[in-house]
Amino acid sequence: MDLKDLYQEIIVDHNRQPRNFGPMEDADRSLEGFNPLCGDRLTLYLKLDGDRIRDIRFDGSGCAISVASASLMTEALKGKTLAEAEALFEEFHDLLTAGQPDPDPDKLGKLAALAGVRDYPTRVKCATLCWHTLHSALEGDEKPVSTE
Amino acid sequence: MSAGTVTALNPGPALDVERIRTDFPILHQEIHGRPLVYFDNAATAQKPLAVIETLDRYYREYNANIHRGVHTLSERASTAYEGARGKVRDFINAASEKEIIFTRGTTESINLVAQSWARSNLKAGDEILITAMEHHSNIVPWQLLCEQIGTVLKVAPINDRGEVILEEFERLLGPKTRLVSIVHISNVLGTVNPVSRMIERAHDHGAMVLVDGAQAAPHTPIDVRGLGCDFYAFSGHKLFGPTGIGVLYGREELLEAMPPYQGGGDMIKMVTFEKTLFNDLPYKFEAGTPHIAGAIGLGAAIDYVAGVSLPAIQAHEHDLLAHATEAVSAVDGIRIIGTSAEKAGVLSFVMDGIHPHDLGTILDHEGVAVRTGHHCAMPVMEHFGVPATARASFAFYNTRAEVERLVRGLENAKQVFS
Numbered sequence: 364m365d366l367k368d369l370y371q372e373i374i375v376d377h378n379r380q381p382r383n384f385g386p387m388e389d390a391d392r393s394l395e396g397f398n399p400l401c402g403d404r405l406t407l408y409l410k411l412d413g414d415r416i417r418d419i420r421f422d423g424s425g426c427a428i429s430v431a432s433a434s435l436m437t438e439a440l441k442g443k444t445l446a447e448a449e450a451l452f453e454e455f456h457d458l459l460t461a462g463q464p465d466p467d468p469d470k471l472g473k474l475a476a477l478a479g480v481r482d483y484p485t486r487v488k489c490a491t492l493c494w495h496t497l498h499s500a501l502e503g504d505e506k507p508v509s510t511e
Numbered sequence: 512m513s514a515g516t517v518t519a520l521n522p523g524p525a526l527d528v529e530r531i532r533t534d535f536p537i538l539h540q541e542i543h544g545r546p547l548v549y550f551d552n553a554a555t556a557q558k559p560l561a562v563i564e565t566l567d568r569y570y571r572e573y574n575a576n577i578h579r580g581v582h583t584l585s586e587r588a589s590t591a592y593e594g595a596r597g598k599v600r601d602f603i604n605a606a607s608e609k610e611i612i613f614t615r616g617t618t619e620s621i622n623l624v625a626q627s628w629a630r631s632n633l634k635a636g637d638e639i640l641i642t643a644m645e646h647h648s649n650i651v652p653w654q655l656l657c658e659q660i661g662t663v664l665k666v667a668p669i670n671d672r673g674e675v676i677l678e679e680f681e682r683l684l685g686p687k688t689r690l691v692s693i694v695h696i697s698n699v700l701g702t703v704n705p706v707s708r709m710i711e712r713a714h715d716h717g718a719m720v721l722v723d724g725a726q727a728a729p730h731t732p733i734d735v736r737g738l739g740c741d742f743y744a745f746s747g748h749k750l751f752g753p754t755g756i757g758v759l760y761g762r763e764e765l766l767e768a769m770p771p772y773q774g775g776g777d778m779i780k781m782v783t784f785e786k787t788l789f790n791d792l793p794y795k796f797e798a799g800t801p802h803i804a805g806a807i808g809l810g811a812a813i814d815y816v817a818g819v820s821l822p823a824i825q826a827h828e829h830d831l832l833a834h835a836t837e838a839v840s841a842v843d844g845i846r847i848i849g850t851s852a853e854k855a856g857v858l859s860f861v862m863d864g865i866h867p868h869d870l871g872t873i874l875d876h877e878g879v880a881v882r883t884g885h886h887c888a889m890p891v892m893e894h895f896g897v898p899a900t901a902r903a904s905f906a907f908y909n910t911r912a913e914v915e916r917l918v919r920g921l922e923n924a925k926q927v928f929s
Contacts, residue, residue, distance in 0.1 A: 375928055
């Protein structure tokens with residue numbers, strides 16, 4: 364295991380300069396996610412157009428893996444339908460689950476950069492916090508999401 | 512008692528750390544291809560061969576239930592178990608073995624006091640005073656009690672060095688204060704609290720005092736009678752003993768008057784469906800088959816620590832802390848959390864631009880084990896405005912060379928994120 368497999372350049376970059384970062388005043392939906400183990404905290408904002416994600420932003424603080432993952436997620440989901448978003452979550456989940464076959468890199472795009480996390484079981488929750496929060500937000504949940 | 516006054520204790524000859532390290536088999540392994548540096552001692556300490564072999568011998572040679580068999584093994588197990596109680600008594604200078612209750616650990620010891628002494632002696636409106644640097648285990652049991660009987664939890668604030676503001680502490684002591692429950696040494700900040708003075712002030716107001724000694728027991732001599740505390744709690748596993756065993760010390764007259772904490776076997780003299788006669792101290796508080804091996808293992812750990820000499824341990828850890836504080840502070844972008852004048856071997860820090868969790872993973876890659884997170888003290892994190900810290904905590908088997916490895920790991924983390 365090389366540390367550079369975990370902290371790839373793109374992750375370091377998205378951690379330093381997260382995309383779609385900061386609150387959204389006119390969000391249709393927003394939801395908080397919290398990882399009590401390490402104190403990662405994020406708020407996800409969504410603007411929907413029918414069943415399509417018109418805009419998505421996030422805010423909060425966390426480790427490099429959680430911030431980069433949220434940043435990459437917002438990039439990947441803008442303009443996607445809700446069904447496409449859920450399908451991508453499934454692919455992403457497989458990417459991080461040891462024992463699963465390697466997912467199709469074409470489907471995951473830049474998200475594949477987080478593949479290294481699968482070798483660090485304690486860090487998987489960092490990478491999936493934003494996705495679980497998204498999933499709950501799309502389900503219409505209003506209670507903050509916790510990874511514990 | 513504290514790191515700051517260690518030199519006055521005349522520690523005697525310096526520790527032979529290389530020889531001591533041979534007593535700890537776990538230290539001699541590689542993690543990610545590098546020799547392990549174990550700096551997570553405040554979470555749990557490693558076990559010397561003396562403890563490991565004691566547990567092994569118990570299970571191989573005289574495993575039996577205690578206090579009830581007339582057979583030889585039961586007698587041997589009972590003798591060893593009660594022998595361990597005697598060692599604990601000597602270790603903390605309690606007046607009697609009746610004052611030594613074996614529990615699962617500090618957490619259970621505190622819960623015992625909350626649910627037995629406090630629940631039966633306090634009433635709605637009575638106040639319990641803690642400090643802002645408490646571990647969750649010295650916060651939540653009191654919150655539960657407050658919900659049950661309407662007592663009120665008061666919190667003495669800390670300053671930016673991570674010390675209790677004594678004037679505020681004393682201002683909060685009043686006629687309604689019935690219990691003061693304070694940590695001896697902070698697990699996050701390393702602060703050594705002036706517990707003697709705090710106990711004295713609390714007693715001036717007629718309040719009882721419980722001291723959470725989870726971090727103190729491995730690092731400083733404990734004298735419960737010298738301190739004058741009413742209860743003292745600590746865990747075996749932080750003292751180089753097994754997990755799942757801990758101690759509650761309580762003054763005999765208090766324990767005598769307290770109702771049992773749990774009901775079951777061993778804590779009774781006679782049971783009928785109409786009435787049950789409870790057992791004498793300390794058995795009244797030890798319902799069910801206890802962690803026999805754990806208690807005997809704790810006794811072995813106490814013997815081991817006594818053989819090394821606590822003053823020498825303190826001097827060595829003081830040197831390590833001073834060296835680590837200087838070396839880690841010198842790394843660009845580091846902020847030390849907890850800079851009390853009186854500190855034990857705990858170094859919490861944050862680094863600009865790198866989350867503690869990432870630091871933890873990178874250091875682990877270098878073979879350096881530190882704790883990252885909120886350390887079960889979320890209010891402390893809030894006070895310092897950080898979500899989490901990285902924490903290196905030292906034991907007497909750690910070396911200056913290992914501190915260098917930590918510093919190199921921090922430099923490497925900067926490279927990864929540059």
